[in-house]
Structures are given as C-alpha cells and as structure tokens.
Amino acid sequence: MAGERFSVVRPDDLLVLDVELVNLVVDGDRLARADRSQPAHLLVHLPPQHVLEASIGVGEVPPKPLPAFVAGPSRLVLTLADGVDEIEFSVEGILTWWPPGRLGSQTVPRSFPPDDPDDPTTFNGLPVTAIEFPSRLLICHENDARWWHRTRPFTADGRTEVWHTRLVPVEGPPAELRLRAFGLRRGRPARPWSLPTEAQLEDVLFLVNTEEIPPPVQGPVLEAANRLGIDQSLAWQLIVEAWQAGSYRPQPLYTERFMLTALGASVRMRGQWDYPDVRHDVDAFVRLLRELGVPDPAVEHYHHVAGLGRDQYVRVVERGRLHTGHRAAITEIRERVFDTDEKGWPVAALVRRRFITVQEPEVRYGGRDLPFVSLRITDTVTPPLAADTDERAPFWIRLDSGQDHLFTVIGTDSRGGQVTFTLPAVFVPASASLPDPVYRDGPEERRTRPLGNQVVALADDGGATTSFPVGSMTFGLPDVAALTMAKAAVLVPAVEELTGEAAEQTVTYLQAYVDDGLEHAASGAFLALTGDGVPLDLGADQVGGLAGPAATLNTISSRGGVLPDALATAGTFTEDQLAAVFAGARLLGSVSLAKVLAAVTTPLDAAAFPSQQELTEEMRSRLAGAREPSLPVPILRTTRVPDGTELQYLWKPALRSVDLAGLGRLDLDRAWLVLDARTLRGTGGTVTTTVTGTLRAFAIDFAGVAKAEFEELTFTSRPGVKPDVSARGVELTFQGELDFVNELQKLLPKDCFGAGSLVEVTPEGVKAGYALAVPTVQVGVFNLQNLVVSAVLTIPFGEEPTRLRFALSERHSPFVLTVMAFGGGGFFALEVGTEGVVSVEGALEFGGSVALDLGVASGGVYLMGGVYFRWTDGSAKVTGYVRCGGYLSVLGIVSVSVEFYLALEYEKKTIEGQKISVVRGVGGVTLSVRVLFFSKTVTLSLEKSFEGSPGDPTFEECVEPADWDAYCLAFAG
Known part of the structure; x- marks a missing residue:
C-alpha cells in the first residue's frame, strides 16, 4: 500500500534522501498510520553507494578518462513498531530511528523465499532493506544490528561533517556485525531486481549479466564465480531450505564499519566461506548442485575496504586447484595507489595484482600410471601473475615477465625415494571444466620436465629392479586431478651396458601393468620402450658360432630385465611367436635359431625369472649340466659389483629337431643350449666380457652323406686369453x-x-x-x-x-x-x-x-690319361686330358725333353639366370734343351672354346617328329 514519496535535502551536511510512505499519511506535522491493523513502513532511498572503477596492472598508466560504473540506489526499510502509530513530520523526526522499539530495520528472512521471483525485496508482503554494495550486489544486515546517525548537522572548527548513518549493534559495545547477500541487480539500475525461479537457477542466481558494463570496469565482484561466492551467503541458504538437502550453513559477511552517506558508503567488510571439497565430498547437496548444472562455489575469501563509495582495497580469493590435484586459490587484490601522471599531477588508480596460493602443499596419488605416490610443492605463493590472466577458465600460470611460473616439487616414489624438480602448472577454477585441452596447449617443454637423472622407482612392489635414473618425464592429464606419466626418458643400465652408449631410452607404461600391477605377467613387465626398441645381437664371435641370439628388446620387466615384448607379456609361446621374436638369430652359423626353438606350453612362473640373489654359480652350473630346469626367456640383468657394473645374460631355451632344406636333419631331441654372458664395465672405463656357450647332445646329418654326433660343444671366451673351444664325445659316421x-x-x-x-x-x-x-x-x-x-x-x-x-x-x-x-x-x-x-x-x-x-745315355717315355670333375655353386666342370712325353740325357752334358698335352673341357654355367654350356679344347707342346750351362725352353699352345647360347635351337626344334619316330623304330625289336 504505497503512499506519498518526497525528497529530503539538507545542504549543510549534504543530506539527500527519498522517503516513500507505506500505510502512512501526512497529518499536519505528523505522519500517521493509515490502517492501524496493517504494518507501516518508511522506505528511505539513498543515492548510489558505490562506484566501480577500472583497474590497471602494475606499472601501467591509467587511461583518461577512467572508465567507471555507478551502482543503483540503495533502500532502507524502517517499520513502525507495534503501538507506534505516528512520527513527527520533519527532517529530525524522520531521521529519529530510536530508541529501540520505535522503528525497526526490516531484514531478509531466512525461512522462506520472496513473494515474487521478480522482486527479491518483498517477503510475506513486507519490503526489506536492500543495499547495493558493491555494484550489482544486494545486501542487508542481520537482526542484531541497527542504524545510528545524527539527526542534525554537526559542525566543529568551522567544518560540518557529511551526514552518514552507521550500522551498530542493537545493544552492547561495538562489534563485528553480520551482513547477508540475497540478490543481484540485473541490467541498468532502472531495471527491476530479480531473483530466479527454480528453472532459472543457473542462469540468474549464479551467472551475472555484465554485458552492459564495459570490460575494463568489471571488477572481481562482478564476475560470475565471485558473484556466486558472495551471493551464497543468503542464496545458498534459500536453496538448502527449499530442497532440504545437505547440512552446510553458509557464513555471512562480517563488517567492522558500515556507513551509508550521500557520497557513497564507507565500508570495511569481509567474508570467509568454507565448503566441501568437491573432489572428495559425495554429500547429497553437492550431487544436487551438479545435477542442476550449478557450478561449484568459487570464492573462499572476500575483503573490501571503501571510503565514500570509492574502493580502497578489494581482495577476492577464488578456490580452485592445480592440474596436479593440489588445492589452490587465486587471489586478486585491487588497491588504490597514489602516483603522479606525466604532468606531475597526483593520481590514485586501482592497481590490480593476482597471484596463486597453494593451499594443499602435498597431494597423494593412488594409480600406477604415475611413479610418485605424492607430490609436495615447497613454494606455495607465486609472484604476481601476468596481467592478461583470465581466471574464469583454466590457464597456465604465467608471471608478469611472460614466463611460466615453475613450482618446486618434491616427488616421493613407492620406495620412499624423493626427487626434486620444477613444474609449471595449470590453474583450474572451481567452477571451470577440465583443463584439457588447455593443458595440451603450448610447447611440450611445459609438460616435459627435466629430472637430472635422479633415480625414481617407476613401479610399485618391484624393489631395486624397477628404479632407473630419469632424465626427463612428460606428464599427461587424462582426467581431472589424475596426473599421469605419459612418457619418460630413462637410463636403463642393461641397455647401456649392452650397447656401450649412455643413451636415454624413452619409455611408457604398459596398460596391463596400470590395470593389474606387476602380477599381470610372470616377468613383471611394466615399461615399454618406444620406437624400434634396442637390438640384442650377441654375435657368433662372442659365443663361438653356437648361437647368435638376435632379438629386439622393447619391454622392461622387474624380474627378467629388458625383454622382447612377446616374451615379457605372454605366459606361453607358440613356435610362431618365438620365430617372430628371434627372426634374425642363428645357430651353428646359418641355421635359423627361430626354427629350432620349441614351443613353451607350460605357463611361465617366477622360477622362469630367478632373482639376482638366485643367480648363483651353483645355479649356473646346474643349468649347464642338465636338461632341466630351463630358462625359456633370456635373463638380462645389470648389477653393481665392487669393480663396476656387470651385465649378465643367461638363457637356456627348449629346442626341437628340424629338417633343413638341402642338408638333412639337425637332431636336437635330446639337446640343450646354455648361453652365459657377462660384461663388466669397470670404474676406470675398462670393458671385459666373459662368454660361455654350450650345446650338448646334438647331431648333424649332412645330406645323408655323413653324420656328426656331439656329446658337447663348448666355447669359452675370457679377457686376455685365447678363446677355448672344446668338443667332447664326437662321432663322425x-x-x-x-x-x-x-x-x-x-x-x-x-x-x-x-x-x-x-x-x-x-x-x-x-x-x-x-x-x-x-x-x-x-x-x-x-x-x-x-x-x-x-x-x-x-x-x-x-x-x-x-x-x-x-x-x-x-x-x-x-x-x-x-x-x-x-x-x-x-x-x-x-x-x-x-x-x-x-x-x-x-x-x-x-x-x-x-x-x-745305357750308361752313356739314358731316357724314358710316359703316356698318361685322366679325368677331372668339379661341381660347386650350381656349376659343373668336366675335363678329359692326355699328356705324353719323353726325355734323353747324354753323359749329363746334353739333355732334351718334350711334353705334349691335350685336354677337352666341358663346363656348364649359370649366368644371369641362363644356363650356358661351354666346350673348350687346350693343346700344347713344351720343348726343353740344355747344353752344359745353356738351357732353353719353348712352349707352343693352342686353345679353342665353343660356347652355346640361350637362343640355340633345342633338340626338339632340330628334329622333326616323323624323323624321330623313324629313328626309334630302326632300333625296335
């Protein structure tokens, strides 16, 4: 029941008020209650209490003119107490709001929502106090406070103070008072206030329309996440009570000074909100917010100092987290700083600073896709952030210099070892989505961090065999707060000793290990080498031609060292799988080792991968002296010894007999092969290798011509000693x-x-x-x-x-x-x-x-004939020859000899895939005469070749079928 509205203006102390009467009428010099059965109110409208100014970064020059936005008017609702039916109609009478019990300030109730969603200032038919401070935010005081001010101008020493009304306790000494935020002013001040319906919850309650305010002016309290945090002091209470979910009770705003004037409010107020961590809390209220699509509450702390409507200090702390999962907050401070412009005139602009505070320095992890069980950040506060930081979405934390801020991080692995490294981070506001793809933006150096070859246990429950020096590690982020190791560059001692090069190997986790741990395979495989892997090639010069085990090592295991993938992850192996792994390996020079490896049908267990403590000399002797037990998978291990590092390679595969094309058979039914290689790299850089290769109980059938049976063939190579080759129990038949x-x-x-x-x-x-x-x-x-x-x-x-x-x-x-x-x-x-x-x-x-x-003379004659044949490399050669000669010697003074040689050769060659026949005739005469000390030999020779051509006519082409039939019939019968 709105009534008259009039203005109160008093120039002496700059008093400006608009007063609206509700159920009150002017009765002479009194304001009387029109209907004594209904409440009566004085609605006191004050000028705007806040000016929102643009802020500048540190070192920036404020623009001219400075963009600013003035808040809408505020309203105080004073209700006449029961029994008070009239007040004096004068400036002093209207301003007399005490003693207590005469006029009461109407506040926002907690137990029910407003009457009209479009008007959040009316509850149960009663208007409530609505102060817009800061801009766009509607607040009111609690019932334990009242307004106090002078009713007349106050002058001292010739100066009159500006009229102001101050919020004080209802009774008792001055203390911090509580304020409640209950609504948002949308649009221009002339537009009506509004509170959302249930369907408009996300759009209105938690999102602020700031499109009509220029971006340079939008302050921290105007942004969506911050609005949510401050406005929750009452709005959350309405939600909680409306849906009866959760037990969270929002905290109010606290003020130690709150004064309203005609020139703006002078305020010191703060807010501190503590609510569940959405990463861990499963409270029904948090689930409800998620179902409604409401962003998680953001603001944790809010501190505001203003004088006469102008901000002096504003501090907003917005909760969030780093992409590593550490709970963190971004703090924005806007502080008025006095300076001079280029002309020397004083200026006082709001200077903006942002920085990140890590509130949870240590986070623990439970997955196997990250080698660290915890990460602890030692420097918890960053320097000022870059001015272009947009804290409403995930962003890389950058400093004013434009460089990424590097947090110092201590990572603890599963064995308790600690490594220190630096790490840039993405800040993820509480109300923002996952940081991906922001995390993938920019150079890979952001995600790849140097670790300086610090030793890290890359798998749990693996002991020392899973620890490696790590040069760098690339982190992945497949899910929120789910940091992983995408890849790492590590020094693998076994590979280093094998290749002789200290080169880093890029590794990734095996998915089977991530899902099931080291027990997913008997070898305990957990890392995969990227790329083509590392070739293993112990050449025949090292193992005496017995076997040259060539394979590609691409999987790191906790029990078997570095292995081929198929051997590291499978429990049994078919002959085809073994053939694929050892495709380049050789046995006895040229026999494919892959052909003679027998299938492994019994699933591998821990016995197939003896530990370093089990690899004793006794065990090695037992392996070499009997067919069983066997080591179907090669063991490649590196151990520290007093003189340096020792690489050990031990293998005893199961063998099978095979038929070899053109040879016959390699009989390995009772055979076993043992390869034992050790390479010691001394502390002084020396390298010594000792290799023993033994092949027992085997036989070679050479094309049905000969059979060689061996009881044992052993090759031993020791440093500084000639290789020792021995064969025992050999029978050649x-x-x-x-x-x-x-x-x-x-x-x-x-x-x-x-x-x-x-x-x-x-x-x-x-x-x-x-x-x-x-x-x-x-x-x-x-x-x-x-x-x-x-x-x-x-x-x-x-x-x-x-x-x-x-x-x-x-x-x-x-x-x-x-x-x-x-x-x-x-x-x-x-x-x-x-x-x-x-x-x-x-x-x-x-x-x-x-x-x-005959004494005086002697001599002789000879006549010889023969045939020579040779077959090799697909070519055959046959030669028939006759040689004859004679000699005569007279008293040893004169000697004469003569030799005649005549040969006919037939040779069949294959040239460029074509078979060619060659017939060659060779003749020669050699005459030798010696008289005393004079001798002379003369040789006369002749050679003639007849070479066929691939284009020569065949027999079929030269003989007609009828002629051939006649020829055959002539010999019939």
Missing part, C-alpha cells in the same frame, strides 16, 4: 656310398676331438677335425702311397654356414697307385654345410711309364 670309410675310422682314436686332435681357433672361426695318413701299402708289383683321409668341421664366427669337408687326399697332394710299369693317382673331396651340399671335386689319372739307362 659316413653313410651311403661312403660307408667304406667307416672301416678306416677303426684306425683312429675313439675320441678324435680329444687331446692331440686338430683344433684351430682363428679370427674367422673354429676348425676341428682330423687327417689320417694311411701308410704305404706295397704288395708285389702293387704300390699305394700318399693316401690321406681327412674330415674337418668348420664353425665360423660370422654368419657363414657351418660346414663339413671330407677328402681322400687333396688336389695339391694326390694319392699314387702303381702296378708294374703302369701307374696313376687322384683325389676326392666332398664339402657339405648347413645350407646343403657345397662342392664335390675329384680327379683320376692312369697311364704307363718306361725308362732306359
């Missing part, structure tokens, strides 16, 4: 057409590779074998001499194949056979290797020789 040689073996020592056997170690490889010279056999006119039976096994150090050469004499030293005046000789050699038959070579020669000695 010839088969097929050469089984007659086995009778000759009876003349040989039983252990032909024992003491006194031929064992030769050269830089090219190992040769082991024998050569038996058969004694001259002479029976009557039969004479056999210079017959040598030899067999040599060659195991190269490189990638050449293992080969066996059998020979009856050699081309340069053939055997000789004579019967009376007739004689001849020859040789035969067969060489087979792991790739098949390599070469076959032989020659046979027979003829006659007659000599005559």
Whole structure:
C-alpha cells in the first residue's frame, strides 16, 4: 500500500534522501498510520553507494578518462513498531530511528523465499532493506544490528561533517556485525531486481549479466564465480531450505564499519566461506548442485575496504586447484595507489595484482600410471601473475615477465625415494571444466620436465629392479586431478651396458601393468620402450658360432630385465611367436635359431625369472649340466659389483629337431643350449666380457652323406686369453656310398676331438677335425702311397654356414697307385654345410711309364690319361686330358725333353639366370734343351672354346617328329 514519496535535502551536511510512505499519511506535522491493523513502513532511498572503477596492472598508466560504473540506489526499510502509530513530520523526526522499539530495520528472512521471483525485496508482503554494495550486489544486515546517525548537522572548527548513518549493534559495545547477500541487480539500475525461479537457477542466481558494463570496469565482484561466492551467503541458504538437502550453513559477511552517506558508503567488510571439497565430498547437496548444472562455489575469501563509495582495497580469493590435484586459490587484490601522471599531477588508480596460493602443499596419488605416490610443492605463493590472466577458465600460470611460473616439487616414489624438480602448472577454477585441452596447449617443454637423472622407482612392489635414473618425464592429464606419466626418458643400465652408449631410452607404461600391477605377467613387465626398441645381437664371435641370439628388446620387466615384448607379456609361446621374436638369430652359423626353438606350453612362473640373489654359480652350473630346469626367456640383468657394473645374460631355451632344406636333419631331441654372458664395465672405463656357450647332445646329418654326433660343444671366451673351444664325445659316421670309410675310422682314436686332435681357433672361426695318413701299402708289383683321409668341421664366427669337408687326399697332394710299369693317382673331396651340399671335386689319372739307362745315355717315355670333375655353386666342370712325353740325357752334358698335352673341357654355367654350356679344347707342346750351362725352353699352345647360347635351337626344334619316330623304330625289336 504505497503512499506519498518526497525528497529530503539538507545542504549543510549534504543530506539527500527519498522517503516513500507505506500505510502512512501526512497529518499536519505528523505522519500517521493509515490502517492501524496493517504494518507501516518508511522506505528511505539513498543515492548510489558505490562506484566501480577500472583497474590497471602494475606499472601501467591509467587511461583518461577512467572508465567507471555507478551502482543503483540503495533502500532502507524502517517499520513502525507495534503501538507506534505516528512520527513527527520533519527532517529530525524522520531521521529519529530510536530508541529501540520505535522503528525497526526490516531484514531478509531466512525461512522462506520472496513473494515474487521478480522482486527479491518483498517477503510475506513486507519490503526489506536492500543495499547495493558493491555494484550489482544486494545486501542487508542481520537482526542484531541497527542504524545510528545524527539527526542534525554537526559542525566543529568551522567544518560540518557529511551526514552518514552507521550500522551498530542493537545493544552492547561495538562489534563485528553480520551482513547477508540475497540478490543481484540485473541490467541498468532502472531495471527491476530479480531473483530466479527454480528453472532459472543457473542462469540468474549464479551467472551475472555484465554485458552492459564495459570490460575494463568489471571488477572481481562482478564476475560470475565471485558473484556466486558472495551471493551464497543468503542464496545458498534459500536453496538448502527449499530442497532440504545437505547440512552446510553458509557464513555471512562480517563488517567492522558500515556507513551509508550521500557520497557513497564507507565500508570495511569481509567474508570467509568454507565448503566441501568437491573432489572428495559425495554429500547429497553437492550431487544436487551438479545435477542442476550449478557450478561449484568459487570464492573462499572476500575483503573490501571503501571510503565514500570509492574502493580502497578489494581482495577476492577464488578456490580452485592445480592440474596436479593440489588445492589452490587465486587471489586478486585491487588497491588504490597514489602516483603522479606525466604532468606531475597526483593520481590514485586501482592497481590490480593476482597471484596463486597453494593451499594443499602435498597431494597423494593412488594409480600406477604415475611413479610418485605424492607430490609436495615447497613454494606455495607465486609472484604476481601476468596481467592478461583470465581466471574464469583454466590457464597456465604465467608471471608478469611472460614466463611460466615453475613450482618446486618434491616427488616421493613407492620406495620412499624423493626427487626434486620444477613444474609449471595449470590453474583450474572451481567452477571451470577440465583443463584439457588447455593443458595440451603450448610447447611440450611445459609438460616435459627435466629430472637430472635422479633415480625414481617407476613401479610399485618391484624393489631395486624397477628404479632407473630419469632424465626427463612428460606428464599427461587424462582426467581431472589424475596426473599421469605419459612418457619418460630413462637410463636403463642393461641397455647401456649392452650397447656401450649412455643413451636415454624413452619409455611408457604398459596398460596391463596400470590395470593389474606387476602380477599381470610372470616377468613383471611394466615399461615399454618406444620406437624400434634396442637390438640384442650377441654375435657368433662372442659365443663361438653356437648361437647368435638376435632379438629386439622393447619391454622392461622387474624380474627378467629388458625383454622382447612377446616374451615379457605372454605366459606361453607358440613356435610362431618365438620365430617372430628371434627372426634374425642363428645357430651353428646359418641355421635359423627361430626354427629350432620349441614351443613353451607350460605357463611361465617366477622360477622362469630367478632373482639376482638366485643367480648363483651353483645355479649356473646346474643349468649347464642338465636338461632341466630351463630358462625359456633370456635373463638380462645389470648389477653393481665392487669393480663396476656387470651385465649378465643367461638363457637356456627348449629346442626341437628340424629338417633343413638341402642338408638333412639337425637332431636336437635330446639337446640343450646354455648361453652365459657377462660384461663388466669397470670404474676406470675398462670393458671385459666373459662368454660361455654350450650345446650338448646334438647331431648333424649332412645330406645323408655323413653324420656328426656331439656329446658337447663348448666355447669359452675370457679377457686376455685365447678363446677355448672344446668338443667332447664326437662321432663322425659316413653313410651311403661312403660307408667304406667307416672301416678306416677303426684306425683312429675313439675320441678324435680329444687331446692331440686338430683344433684351430682363428679370427674367422673354429676348425676341428682330423687327417689320417694311411701308410704305404706295397704288395708285389702293387704300390699305394700318399693316401690321406681327412674330415674337418668348420664353425665360423660370422654368419657363414657351418660346414663339413671330407677328402681322400687333396688336389695339391694326390694319392699314387702303381702296378708294374703302369701307374696313376687322384683325389676326392666332398664339402657339405648347413645350407646343403657345397662342392664335390675329384680327379683320376692312369697311364704307363718306361725308362732306359745305357750308361752313356739314358731316357724314358710316359703316356698318361685322366679325368677331372668339379661341381660347386650350381656349376659343373668336366675335363678329359692326355699328356705324353719323353726325355734323353747324354753323359749329363746334353739333355732334351718334350711334353705334349691335350685336354677337352666341358663346363656348364649359370649366368644371369641362363644356363650356358661351354666346350673348350687346350693343346700344347713344351720343348726343353740344355747344353752344359745353356738351357732353353719353348712352349707352343693352342686353345679353342665353343660356347652355346640361350637362343640355340633345342633338340626338339632340330628334329622333326616323323624323323624321330623313324629313328626309334630302326632300333625296335
């Protein structure tokens, strides 16, 4: 029931008020209650109490003119107490608001919402006090306060103070009083106030329309998150009571000085709000806010000092967190600083400073995708932030210099070890979304931090085997407060000792380890090497040609060291999986190791990965001396020893027999292979390697021609000592057409590779074998001499194949056979290797020789004929020849000799995939004359070749079918 409205103006003390009467009428010199059964109110409207000014950064020059925004008018609602039906109609009478019980200030009730959502200043039909301070925010005092002021101007020493009314306790000494924020003024001051409906909750209560205020003027209390924090002092209470959820009771604003004047308010007030941490709290109220889409409350602290409507000091602390999960707050301070402009005139602008305070210095983590169980930040307050910081969205914390601020962080790993490093951070306001993709913006150096090769345990429950020097670590952020290690550059001692280079390896976590821990695989695999991995290639020069284990190491495990991925993560292995891992490995020079590795059908357990303490000399001897137990997965470990660092490689795989193309069979049914390599890198930079390779109980069948059976073949390489190669229990048996040689073996020592056997170690490889010279056999006119039976096994150090050469004499030293005046000789050699038959070579020669000695003269004649054949590399050569000659010597003074040689060769070659036949004839005469001290030899030779062509007509093309039939019928019957 609004009534008259009039203005009260008193120039002496600048009093300006607009008074509105509700249920009051002017009755002469009195204001009387119109309806004694209804409440009566004085609505005192004051001029704007706050001026919102633009602020500047430190060192900036304030603009001219300075942008500013004036708040709307404020209103005090004074209610006549029961029994008071009239007041004096004068300036003093209207300003007389006491004694207590005469006029009461109407405040906002807590127990029910306003009558009209469009008018938050009316509750249960009664208007309430609504003071707009700071701009756009509507506040009122609690019931334990009242207004006090002078009713008449006060003058002293010729000066009259400005009229003001001050908020004081209802009774008792001065104390801090409580204020409540209950609404927001939207739009221009002329527009009505509004409080949201339930459906408009997010749009109105928690978001402030500041579009009509120029951006330079928008202060911290005008921004959405800050508005929420301050306005919650009453609005949250309404929400809580309206939906009856949660037990949180918002804290009010506290003021130690609150004065209203015609020139603006002079205020000292503060607010401190403590509410649940949304990262951990599951209270129904927090869930309700999330369901409604309401952003989490942001402001934790608010401190405001103003004089006559002008801000002197404003401090707003907004809660949030760092992307690492540390609870933090951004503080913005706007403080009036006096200075001079370019003309020397004094200016006093609001200078803005922002900084971050880490409120939770240490955060603990529980996932396996980060090696640190906790991160502790030591420097909890940053220097001033960059002026262009937008604290309403996630942002990288940058300083005035434009550089990222680097927090000093102490990380504690699962073993309790601590490392120190620096880390830039993203600040995430409480009401903002996840920092991604902001976190991914900018250079990778922001996310990759140097750790200076500090040792970090990269897996839990793994002991020392999971600790490595870390050069740098790149952090990922897949989820809010879920910091992870995206990758790391580490020094892996085993790889360093293997390659001889101190190069960092980039590693990432295996997802299986992140999900299930080290127990997801028997090896305890937890890290994967990025890229192509590290090649493992213990060449044949290190293990004597027995086996060259070549594989790619790309997985780091806690029990097996650095392993191929397939061996580190699987429990059983098929032959195809093993073949893929060891595709480049070799056994006995050229046999693919992948072909002879047997499948592992029994799931691996801890026994397949003995610990460092279990790798004793006794265990190594037991592994080498029996088929079981086996180590199906190579063990690669690095340990500290008194003299330096030792790299240990131990492997005992299961083997299987295989048929090899062109060779026959490699019998490994009862065989086992043990490789034991140790490399010691001394503290002085010396490198010494000791390697022992043993292959037991195996046999090689060379194309059905010969079979070599070995009880043991061992290669040992020690520093400063000639490699030691020994073979024990070797039996070489010839088969097929050469089984007659086995009778000759009876003349040989039983252990032909024992003491006194031929064992030769050269830089090219190992040769082991024998050569038996058969004694001259002479029976009557039969004479056999210079017959040598030899067999040599060659195991190269490189990638050449293992080969066996059998020979009856050699081309340069053939055997000789004579019967009376007739004689001849020859040789035969067969060489087979792991790739098949390599070469076959032989020659046979027979003829006659007659000599005559008459004393004065002597001489003789001979006639010899023979054939030579050779097959190698797919080419065959056959040569038939005749040679004859004679000599004559007279008293030793004159000697004459002549020799005639005639040969016909047939050779079949393969050139560029084409087979070509060559027939070559060679003839020559050699005449030699010697008279005393004079000698002369003359040789006449002739050679003629007939070479076919791939384009020569074939037999089919040269002979007609009818002619061929006639030819065949002529011989029929």
